[in-house]
Amino acid sequence: NAGVTQTPKFQVLKTGQSMTLQCAQDMNHEYMSWYRQDPGMGLRLIHYSVGAGITDQGEVPNGYNVSRSTTEDFPLRLLSAAPSQTSVYFCASSYSIKSGANVLTFGAGSRLTVL
Amino acid sequence: KQEVTQIPAALSVPEGENLVLNCSFTDSAIYNLQWFRQDPGKGLTSLLLIQSSQREQTSGRLNASLDKSSGRSTLYIAASQPGDSATYLCAVKSGGSNYKLTFGKGTLLTVNP
Secondary structure (H helix, E strand, O other), rough: OOOOOEEEEEEEEOOOOOOEEEEOOOOOOEEEEEEEOOOOOOOEEEEEEEEEEEEEOOOOOOEEEOOOOOEEEEEEEOOOOOHOOOEEEEEEEEOOOOOOOOEEEEEOOOEEEEE | OOOEEEEEEEEEEOOOOOEEEEEEOOOEEEEEEEEEEEEEOOOOOEEEEEEOOOEEEEEEOOHHHHHOOOOOEEEEEOOOOOOEEEEEEEEEEEEEOOOEEOOOOEEEEEEEE
16 A cells, blocks of 8 residues: 655756656545645645546646546646746645545655756 | 644754644634644655544644634644654645645744753
């Protein structure tokens, strides 16, 4: 049982490049989400999904795309990277976000630098 | 809009001391509150989850309480150890349709040997 797996752990991009951050969970969780963590700003929700084929925007969705074709995977795509997207990105999942009893499980994070 | 505040932003204590971390939130209509621990350069690890109908949860030396009416939660750490040094974050799940957790900015705890 690997939990939530994020790849890559580190990535350096040039402005304008595109890339995909991968997130996979093996816990059959319905809910998956992407956060970014910046100094002084805390954790902010980018996008989330409550099941395969269903995605929605969080607080800071601009510049990012997501899809959820399977229960296990929830990739985050940066369409045209900007220095403002330099951050640490976390994927998190939960069995069901509707229930108050379900713990949110985080991946180890992906540190992205955009030059 | 839910806002979550954690005070203090940083705390330094000697080993063995009992301590309390505070979390306050502005909207009392919550489903649950979670306390997380984050070590430098690592992801978040869930410590305790308190559902809205509960008053407290305990795990080992940790005890978290919830007072919805006053919009407050505390995390009590007994007999602190250097290994407890980390950033502690609280997160509140509010009602509504956006399934969003609102995080505080965390308290950086340093336990000195």
